[in-house]
Amino acid sequence: MRHVSKVFSNGTLALKDMSLDVRGGEFISLLGPSGCGKSTALRIIAGLGAPTSGSIDWPTSKINQKGLPEGDIGFVFQDPTLMPWSTVYENVRLPLKLKRVAKADSHDRIMDGLASVGLADFAKSYPRELSGGMRMRVSIARAMVTRPKLLLMDEPFAALDEITRQKLNDDVLRLWRQFGMTVIFVTHSVYESAYLSSRIVVMRARPGQVYSDLQIDQPPTREGDYRTSEGYRQTCQTVSEALQSAITAAEVRP
Structure with a gap:
Protein backbone atom coordinates (compact mmCIF):
# COMPACT_ATOMS: atom_id res chain seq x y z
CA MET A 1 0.00 0.00 0.00
CA ARG A 2 1.41 3.35 -1.03
CA HIS A 3 -0.02 6.46 0.70
CA VAL A 4 -3.56 5.09 0.55
CA SER A 5 -6.45 7.29 1.67
CA LYS A 6 -10.15 6.45 1.55
CA VAL A 7 -13.05 8.89 1.81
CA PHE A 8 -16.56 7.42 1.65
CA SER A 9 -19.45 9.11 -0.14
CA ASN A 10 -20.84 10.41 3.18
CA GLY A 11 -17.58 12.29 3.79
CA THR A 12 -16.10 9.86 6.32
CA LEU A 13 -12.29 9.75 6.11
CA ALA A 14 -11.60 6.08 6.86
CA LEU A 15 -7.90 5.88 5.93
CA LYS A 16 -5.32 8.62 5.60
CA ASP A 17 -1.92 8.23 3.94
CA MET A 18 -1.58 4.55 4.92
CA SER A 19 1.50 2.73 3.66
CA LEU A 20 2.26 -0.93 4.28
CA ASP A 21 4.79 -3.36 2.83
CA VAL A 22 3.96 -7.07 2.98
CA ARG A 23 6.63 -9.72 2.46
CA GLY A 24 5.94 -13.17 1.06
CA GLY A 25 5.19 -15.84 3.66
CA GLU A 26 4.32 -13.45 6.49
CA PHE A 27 1.32 -13.83 8.78
CA ILE A 28 0.31 -10.23 9.45
CA SER A 29 -2.47 -9.16 11.79
CA LEU A 30 -4.06 -5.75 11.38
CA LEU A 31 -5.00 -4.85 14.96
CA GLY A 32 -6.94 -1.87 16.18
CA PRO A 33 -10.18 -0.65 17.76
CA SER A 34 -13.50 -0.88 15.92
CA GLY A 35 -13.81 1.76 13.22
CA CYS A 36 -10.09 2.28 12.68
CA GLY A 37 -10.19 1.18 9.02
CA LYS A 38 -8.83 -2.37 9.29
CA SER A 39 -11.55 -3.93 7.15
CA THR A 40 -11.50 -1.00 4.73
CA ALA A 41 -7.78 -1.51 4.16
CA LEU A 42 -8.29 -5.25 3.63
CA ARG A 43 -11.09 -4.70 1.12
CA ILE A 44 -8.98 -2.22 -0.83
CA ILE A 45 -6.16 -4.78 -1.00
CA ALA A 46 -8.68 -7.36 -2.24
CA GLY A 47 -10.04 -5.02 -4.91
CA LEU A 48 -13.47 -4.88 -3.24
CA GLY A 49 -13.12 -1.13 -2.94
CA ALA A 50 -10.95 1.52 -4.55
CA PRO A 51 -8.70 3.98 -2.72
CA THR A 52 -9.55 7.65 -3.02
CA SER A 53 -5.84 8.30 -3.43
CA GLY A 54 -2.67 6.24 -3.33
CA SER A 55 -2.05 2.84 -4.89
CA ILE A 56 -1.70 -0.90 -4.33
CA ASP A 57 1.46 -2.25 -5.95
CA TRP A 58 1.93 -5.97 -6.69
CA PRO A 59 5.26 -7.76 -7.31
CA THR A 60 3.99 -9.61 -10.40
CA SER A 61 3.35 -8.97 -14.07
CA LYS A 62 0.16 -11.09 -14.11
CA ILE A 63 -2.32 -8.32 -13.32
CA ASN A 64 -5.97 -8.62 -14.40
CA GLN A 65 -8.29 -5.83 -15.57
CA LYS A 66 -9.14 -4.93 -11.96
CA GLY A 67 -5.47 -4.35 -11.15
CA LEU A 68 -5.16 -7.52 -9.03
CA PRO A 69 -2.74 -10.45 -9.32
CA GLU A 70 -4.41 -13.15 -11.41
CA GLY A 71 -5.83 -15.93 -9.23
CA ASP A 72 -3.57 -15.18 -6.29
CA ILE A 73 -6.05 -13.90 -3.65
CA GLY A 74 -8.44 -15.72 -1.33
CA PHE A 75 -10.84 -13.86 0.98
CA VAL A 76 -12.61 -15.04 4.16
CA PHE A 77 -15.34 -12.67 5.35
CA GLN A 78 -16.63 -12.02 8.88
CA ASP A 79 -19.62 -14.24 8.10
CA PRO A 80 -19.29 -17.55 6.24
CA THR A 81 -21.49 -16.18 3.39
CA PRO A 148 -4.02 -18.47 -3.30
CA LYS A 149 -0.65 -16.93 -2.59
CA LEU A 150 -2.35 -14.29 -0.43
CA LEU A 151 -5.16 -15.12 2.01
CA LEU A 152 -7.13 -12.17 3.42
CA MET A 153 -9.24 -12.80 6.54
CA ASP A 154 -11.63 -10.18 7.93
CA GLU A 155 -12.31 -10.99 11.62
CA PRO A 156 -13.53 -14.47 10.65
CA PHE A 157 -13.78 -15.87 14.18
CA ALA A 158 -15.12 -12.86 16.11
CA ALA A 159 -18.62 -14.31 16.57
CA LEU A 160 -17.49 -17.79 17.69
CA ASP A 161 -17.11 -19.17 21.19
CA GLU A 162 -13.60 -19.23 22.68
CA ILE A 163 -13.01 -22.99 22.32
CA THR A 164 -14.05 -23.00 18.64
CA ARG A 165 -12.03 -19.86 18.01
CA GLN A 166 -8.87 -21.38 19.45
CA LYS A 167 -9.32 -24.53 17.37
CA LEU A 168 -9.76 -22.51 14.17
CA ASN A 169 -6.72 -20.39 15.06
CA ASP A 170 -4.70 -23.62 15.18
CA ASP A 171 -6.21 -24.75 11.86
CA VAL A 172 -5.27 -21.49 10.14
CA LEU A 173 -1.70 -21.66 11.44
CA ARG A 174 -1.42 -25.24 10.18
CA LEU A 175 -2.68 -24.25 6.70
CA TRP A 176 -0.32 -21.26 6.63
CA ARG A 177 2.66 -23.50 7.33
CA GLN A 178 1.45 -26.25 5.00
CA PHE A 179 0.89 -24.07 1.92
CA GLY A 180 3.49 -21.36 2.54
CA MET A 181 1.05 -18.57 1.71
CA THR A 182 0.95 -15.00 2.94
CA VAL A 183 -1.88 -14.11 5.33
CA ILE A 184 -3.31 -10.72 6.31
CA PHE A 185 -5.70 -11.19 9.23
CA VAL A 186 -7.96 -8.46 10.63
CA THR A 187 -8.75 -8.68 14.34
CA HIS A 188 -9.47 -6.49 17.37
CA SER A 189 -8.20 -9.18 19.78
CA VAL A 190 -4.76 -8.69 21.32
CA TYR A 191 -4.62 -12.38 22.29
CA GLU A 192 -5.58 -13.67 18.86
CA SER A 193 -3.08 -11.46 17.07
CA ALA A 194 -0.29 -12.43 19.48
CA TYR A 195 -1.03 -16.12 18.99
CA LEU A 196 -1.28 -16.13 15.19
CA SER A 197 1.11 -13.56 13.85
CA SER A 198 4.67 -13.29 12.68
CA ARG A 199 4.04 -9.54 12.53
CA ILE A 200 1.38 -7.24 13.99
CA VAL A 201 0.48 -3.89 12.45
CA VAL A 202 -1.28 -1.73 15.05
CA MET A 203 -3.62 0.92 13.62
CA ARG A 204 -4.98 3.97 15.35
CA ALA A 205 -8.55 5.18 15.11
CA ARG A 206 -10.13 7.07 12.25
CA PRO A 207 -8.64 8.17 10.06
CA GLY A 208 -6.82 4.85 10.04
CA GLN A 209 -3.05 4.86 9.87
CA VAL A 210 -0.25 2.49 10.81
CA TYR A 211 0.77 3.42 14.34
CA SER A 212 3.30 0.69 15.13
CA ASP A 213 4.71 -2.37 13.38
CA LEU A 214 5.71 -5.25 15.66
CA GLN A 215 7.81 -8.23 14.60
CA ILE A 216 6.84 -11.25 16.70
CA ASP A 217 9.88 -13.28 17.71
CA GLN A 218 8.12 -16.51 18.64
CA PRO A 219 8.21 -20.00 17.06
CA PRO A 220 5.90 -20.52 14.04
CA THR A 221 4.59 -23.74 15.60
CA ARG A 222 2.35 -22.56 18.44
CA GLU A 223 0.46 -25.50 19.78
CA GLY A 224 0.09 -27.41 23.03
CA ASP A 225 1.19 -25.28 25.98
CA TYR A 226 2.11 -22.15 24.03
CA ARG A 227 -0.97 -20.24 25.22
CA THR A 228 0.24 -20.62 28.82
CA SER A 229 3.92 -19.93 28.07
CA GLU A 230 5.91 -16.94 29.29
CA GLY A 231 6.78 -16.02 25.71
CA TYR A 232 3.10 -15.72 24.80
CA ARG A 233 2.37 -13.68 27.94
CA GLN A 234 5.16 -11.25 27.14
CA THR A 235 4.00 -10.92 23.53
CA CYS A 236 0.44 -10.18 24.69
CA GLN A 237 1.74 -7.50 27.06
CA THR A 238 3.84 -5.84 24.35
CA VAL A 239 0.96 -5.85 21.88
CA SER A 240 -1.51 -4.61 24.49
CA GLU A 241 0.75 -1.68 25.37
CA ALA A 242 1.16 -0.80 21.67
CA LEU A 243 -2.61 -0.87 21.15
CA GLN A 244 -3.26 1.29 24.22
CA SER A 245 -0.68 3.76 23.01
CA ALA A 246 -2.38 3.91 19.60
CA ILE A 247 -5.77 4.53 21.24
CA THR A 248 -4.32 7.30 23.44
CA ALA A 249 -2.62 8.91 20.45
CA ALA A 250 -5.92 8.97 18.55
CA GLU A 251 -7.75 10.52 21.53
CA VAL A 252 -5.32 13.44 21.78
CA ARG A 253 -5.07 14.00 18.03
CA PRO A 254 -6.15 17.57 17.18
Whole structure:
Protein backbone atom coordinates (compact mmCIF):
# COMPACT_ATOMS: atom_id res chain seq x y z
CA MET A 1 0.00 0.00 0.00
CA ARG A 2 1.41 3.35 -1.03
CA HIS A 3 -0.02 6.46 0.70
CA VAL A 4 -3.56 5.09 0.55
CA SER A 5 -6.45 7.29 1.67
CA LYS A 6 -10.15 6.45 1.55
CA VAL A 7 -13.05 8.89 1.81
CA PHE A 8 -16.56 7.42 1.65
CA SER A 9 -19.45 9.11 -0.14
CA ASN A 10 -20.84 10.41 3.18
CA GLY A 11 -17.58 12.29 3.79
CA THR A 12 -16.10 9.86 6.32
CA LEU A 13 -12.29 9.75 6.11
CA ALA A 14 -11.60 6.08 6.86
CA LEU A 15 -7.90 5.88 5.93
CA LYS A 16 -5.32 8.62 5.60
CA ASP A 17 -1.92 8.23 3.94
CA MET A 18 -1.58 4.55 4.92
CA SER A 19 1.50 2.73 3.66
CA LEU A 20 2.26 -0.93 4.28
CA ASP A 21 4.79 -3.36 2.83
CA VAL A 22 3.96 -7.07 2.98
CA ARG A 23 6.63 -9.72 2.46
CA GLY A 24 5.94 -13.17 1.06
CA GLY A 25 5.19 -15.84 3.66
CA GLU A 26 4.32 -13.45 6.49
CA PHE A 27 1.32 -13.83 8.78
CA ILE A 28 0.31 -10.23 9.45
CA SER A 29 -2.47 -9.16 11.79
CA LEU A 30 -4.06 -5.75 11.38
CA LEU A 31 -5.00 -4.85 14.96
CA GLY A 32 -6.94 -1.87 16.18
CA PRO A 33 -10.18 -0.65 17.76
CA SER A 34 -13.50 -0.88 15.92
CA GLY A 35 -13.81 1.76 13.22
CA CYS A 36 -10.09 2.28 12.68
CA GLY A 37 -10.19 1.18 9.02
CA LYS A 38 -8.83 -2.37 9.29
CA SER A 39 -11.55 -3.93 7.15
CA THR A 40 -11.50 -1.00 4.73
CA ALA A 41 -7.78 -1.51 4.16
CA LEU A 42 -8.29 -5.25 3.63
CA ARG A 43 -11.09 -4.70 1.12
CA ILE A 44 -8.98 -2.22 -0.83
CA ILE A 45 -6.16 -4.78 -1.00
CA ALA A 46 -8.68 -7.36 -2.24
CA GLY A 47 -10.04 -5.02 -4.91
CA LEU A 48 -13.47 -4.88 -3.24
CA GLY A 49 -13.12 -1.13 -2.94
CA ALA A 50 -10.95 1.52 -4.55
CA PRO A 51 -8.70 3.98 -2.72
CA THR A 52 -9.55 7.65 -3.02
CA SER A 53 -5.84 8.30 -3.43
CA GLY A 54 -2.67 6.24 -3.33
CA SER A 55 -2.05 2.84 -4.89
CA ILE A 56 -1.70 -0.90 -4.33
CA ASP A 57 1.46 -2.25 -5.95
CA TRP A 58 1.93 -5.97 -6.69
CA PRO A 59 5.26 -7.76 -7.31
CA THR A 60 3.99 -9.61 -10.40
CA SER A 61 3.35 -8.97 -14.07
CA LYS A 62 0.16 -11.09 -14.11
CA ILE A 63 -2.32 -8.32 -13.32
CA ASN A 64 -5.97 -8.62 -14.40
CA GLN A 65 -8.29 -5.83 -15.57
CA LYS A 66 -9.14 -4.93 -11.96
CA GLY A 67 -5.47 -4.35 -11.15
CA LEU A 68 -5.16 -7.52 -9.03
CA PRO A 69 -2.74 -10.45 -9.32
CA GLU A 70 -4.41 -13.15 -11.41
CA GLY A 71 -5.83 -15.93 -9.23
CA ASP A 72 -3.57 -15.18 -6.29
CA ILE A 73 -6.05 -13.90 -3.65
CA GLY A 74 -8.44 -15.72 -1.33
CA PHE A 75 -10.84 -13.86 0.98
CA VAL A 76 -12.61 -15.04 4.16
CA PHE A 77 -15.34 -12.67 5.35
CA GLN A 78 -16.63 -12.02 8.88
CA ASP A 79 -19.62 -14.24 8.10
CA PRO A 80 -19.29 -17.55 6.24
CA THR A 81 -21.49 -16.18 3.39
CA LEU A 82 -22.39 -19.66 2.17
CA MET A 83 -25.16 -20.42 -0.34
CA PRO A 84 -27.85 -22.07 1.81
CA TRP A 85 -29.38 -23.92 -1.15
CA SER A 86 -26.09 -25.62 -2.07
CA THR A 87 -24.17 -28.45 -0.46
CA VAL A 88 -20.84 -27.96 1.24
CA TYR A 89 -19.19 -29.45 -1.85
CA GLU A 90 -20.86 -26.97 -4.21
CA ASN A 91 -20.07 -24.03 -1.92
CA VAL A 92 -16.38 -24.89 -2.01
CA ARG A 93 -16.53 -25.48 -5.76
CA LEU A 94 -17.84 -21.94 -6.43
CA PRO A 95 -14.47 -20.18 -7.07
CA LEU A 96 -13.43 -22.94 -9.47
CA LYS A 97 -16.81 -22.78 -11.20
CA LEU A 98 -16.38 -19.03 -11.68
CA LYS A 99 -13.00 -19.74 -13.23
CA ARG A 100 -14.70 -22.26 -15.53
CA VAL A 101 -12.69 -25.20 -14.23
CA ALA A 102 -14.38 -28.43 -15.32
CA LYS A 103 -16.20 -30.30 -12.56
CA ALA A 104 -14.12 -33.43 -13.15
CA ASP A 105 -10.92 -31.41 -12.78
CA SER A 106 -12.24 -29.73 -9.62
CA HIS A 107 -13.17 -32.79 -7.59
CA ASP A 108 -9.78 -33.64 -6.09
CA ARG A 109 -9.07 -30.01 -5.20
CA ILE A 110 -12.46 -29.62 -3.52
CA MET A 111 -12.07 -32.80 -1.48
CA ASP A 112 -8.47 -31.90 -0.56
CA GLY A 113 -9.73 -28.50 0.59
CA LEU A 114 -12.45 -30.05 2.73
CA ALA A 115 -10.01 -32.59 4.15
CA SER A 116 -7.60 -29.79 5.11
CA VAL A 117 -10.28 -28.29 7.39
CA GLY A 118 -11.58 -31.64 8.66
CA LEU A 119 -14.86 -31.66 6.71
CA ALA A 120 -14.35 -34.33 4.04
CA ASP A 121 -17.24 -36.35 5.53
CA PHE A 122 -19.63 -33.39 5.24
CA ALA A 123 -19.35 -32.74 1.49
CA LYS A 124 -23.03 -33.61 0.91
CA SER A 125 -24.32 -31.64 3.91
CA TYR A 126 -26.04 -28.26 3.71
CA PRO A 127 -24.97 -25.17 5.68
CA ARG A 128 -28.05 -25.35 7.91
CA GLU A 129 -26.84 -28.76 9.12
CA LEU A 130 -23.49 -27.39 10.34
CA SER A 131 -22.37 -25.56 13.46
CA GLY A 132 -21.03 -22.00 13.23
CA GLY A 133 -17.45 -23.20 13.43
CA MET A 134 -18.02 -25.80 10.71
CA ARG A 135 -19.59 -23.20 8.40
CA MET A 136 -16.52 -21.01 8.88
CA ARG A 137 -14.31 -24.00 8.00
CA VAL A 138 -16.26 -24.35 4.75
CA SER A 139 -15.60 -20.66 4.05
CA ILE A 140 -11.87 -21.20 4.63
CA ALA A 141 -11.85 -24.26 2.35
CA ARG A 142 -13.60 -22.23 -0.35
CA ALA A 143 -10.97 -19.48 -0.10
CA MET A 144 -8.16 -22.06 -0.23
CA VAL A 145 -9.44 -24.14 -3.15
CA THR A 146 -7.73 -21.89 -5.73
CA ARG A 147 -4.40 -22.24 -3.87
CA PRO A 148 -4.02 -18.47 -3.30
CA LYS A 149 -0.65 -16.93 -2.59
CA LEU A 150 -2.35 -14.29 -0.43
CA LEU A 151 -5.16 -15.12 2.01
CA LEU A 152 -7.13 -12.17 3.42
CA MET A 153 -9.24 -12.80 6.54
CA ASP A 154 -11.63 -10.18 7.93
CA GLU A 155 -12.31 -10.99 11.62
CA PRO A 156 -13.53 -14.47 10.65
CA PHE A 157 -13.78 -15.87 14.18
CA ALA A 158 -15.12 -12.86 16.11
CA ALA A 159 -18.62 -14.31 16.57
CA LEU A 160 -17.49 -17.79 17.69
CA ASP A 161 -17.11 -19.17 21.19
CA GLU A 162 -13.60 -19.23 22.68
CA ILE A 163 -13.01 -22.99 22.32
CA THR A 164 -14.05 -23.00 18.64
CA ARG A 165 -12.03 -19.86 18.01
CA GLN A 166 -8.87 -21.38 19.45
CA LYS A 167 -9.32 -24.53 17.37
CA LEU A 168 -9.76 -22.51 14.17
CA ASN A 169 -6.72 -20.39 15.06
CA ASP A 170 -4.70 -23.62 15.18
CA ASP A 171 -6.21 -24.75 11.86
CA VAL A 172 -5.27 -21.49 10.14
CA LEU A 173 -1.70 -21.66 11.44
CA ARG A 174 -1.42 -25.24 10.18
CA LEU A 175 -2.68 -24.25 6.70
CA TRP A 176 -0.32 -21.26 6.63
CA ARG A 177 2.66 -23.50 7.33
CA GLN A 178 1.45 -26.25 5.00
CA PHE A 179 0.89 -24.07 1.92
CA GLY A 180 3.49 -21.36 2.54
CA MET A 181 1.05 -18.57 1.71
CA THR A 182 0.95 -15.00 2.94
CA VAL A 183 -1.88 -14.11 5.33
CA ILE A 184 -3.31 -10.72 6.31
CA PHE A 185 -5.70 -11.19 9.23
CA VAL A 186 -7.96 -8.46 10.63
CA THR A 187 -8.75 -8.68 14.34
CA HIS A 188 -9.47 -6.49 17.37
CA SER A 189 -8.20 -9.18 19.78
CA VAL A 190 -4.76 -8.69 21.32
CA TYR A 191 -4.62 -12.38 22.29
CA GLU A 192 -5.58 -13.67 18.86
CA SER A 193 -3.08 -11.46 17.07
CA ALA A 194 -0.29 -12.43 19.48
CA TYR A 195 -1.03 -16.12 18.99
CA LEU A 196 -1.28 -16.13 15.19
CA SER A 197 1.11 -13.56 13.85
CA SER A 198 4.67 -13.29 12.68
CA ARG A 199 4.04 -9.54 12.53
CA ILE A 200 1.38 -7.24 13.99
CA VAL A 201 0.48 -3.89 12.45
CA VAL A 202 -1.28 -1.73 15.05
CA MET A 203 -3.62 0.92 13.62
CA ARG A 204 -4.98 3.97 15.35
CA ALA A 205 -8.55 5.18 15.11
CA ARG A 206 -10.13 7.07 12.25
CA PRO A 207 -8.64 8.17 10.06
CA GLY A 208 -6.82 4.85 10.04
CA GLN A 209 -3.05 4.86 9.87
CA VAL A 210 -0.25 2.49 10.81
CA TYR A 211 0.77 3.42 14.34
CA SER A 212 3.30 0.69 15.13
CA ASP A 213 4.71 -2.37 13.38
CA LEU A 214 5.71 -5.25 15.66
CA GLN A 215 7.81 -8.23 14.60
CA ILE A 216 6.84 -11.25 16.70
CA ASP A 217 9.88 -13.28 17.71
CA GLN A 218 8.12 -16.51 18.64
CA PRO A 219 8.21 -20.00 17.06
CA PRO A 220 5.90 -20.52 14.04
CA THR A 221 4.59 -23.74 15.60
CA ARG A 222 2.35 -22.56 18.44
CA GLU A 223 0.46 -25.50 19.78
CA GLY A 224 0.09 -27.41 23.03
CA ASP A 225 1.19 -25.28 25.98
CA TYR A 226 2.11 -22.15 24.03
CA ARG A 227 -0.97 -20.24 25.22
CA THR A 228 0.24 -20.62 28.82
CA SER A 229 3.92 -19.93 28.07
CA GLU A 230 5.91 -16.94 29.29
CA GLY A 231 6.78 -16.02 25.71
CA TYR A 232 3.10 -15.72 24.80
CA ARG A 233 2.37 -13.68 27.94
CA GLN A 234 5.16 -11.25 27.14
CA THR A 235 4.00 -10.92 23.53
CA CYS A 236 0.44 -10.18 24.69
CA GLN A 237 1.74 -7.50 27.06
CA THR A 238 3.84 -5.84 24.35
CA VAL A 239 0.96 -5.85 21.88
CA SER A 240 -1.51 -4.61 24.49
CA GLU A 241 0.75 -1.68 25.37
CA ALA A 242 1.16 -0.80 21.67
CA LEU A 243 -2.61 -0.87 21.15
CA GLN A 244 -3.26 1.29 24.22
CA SER A 245 -0.68 3.76 23.01
CA ALA A 246 -2.38 3.91 19.60
CA ILE A 247 -5.77 4.53 21.24
CA THR A 248 -4.32 7.30 23.44
CA ALA A 249 -2.62 8.91 20.45
CA ALA A 250 -5.92 8.97 18.55
CA GLU A 251 -7.75 10.52 21.53
CA VAL A 252 -5.32 13.44 21.78
CA ARG A 253 -5.07 14.00 18.03
CA PRO A 254 -6.15 17.57 17.18
